[in-house]
Amino acid sequence: MKISKQLNKLKNLNVEAEKCSTREEAKKIIYKANKAQSKINK
Numbered sequence: 001m002k003i004s005k006q007l008n009k010l011k012n013l014n015v016e017a018e019k020c021s022t023r024e025e026a027k028k029i030i031y032k033a034n035k036a037q038s039k040i041n042k
Contacts, residue, residue: 006037006039013029016029017033
């Protein structure tokens, strides 16, 4: 996958993180962000 696609995902997740209101939502966002970050670092 292209790095630019993963960076866009991280940007979108950042916006979601600002709006989240529950711990479960936050955990899902963190999981997705970690997954995208690991694809960038490969």
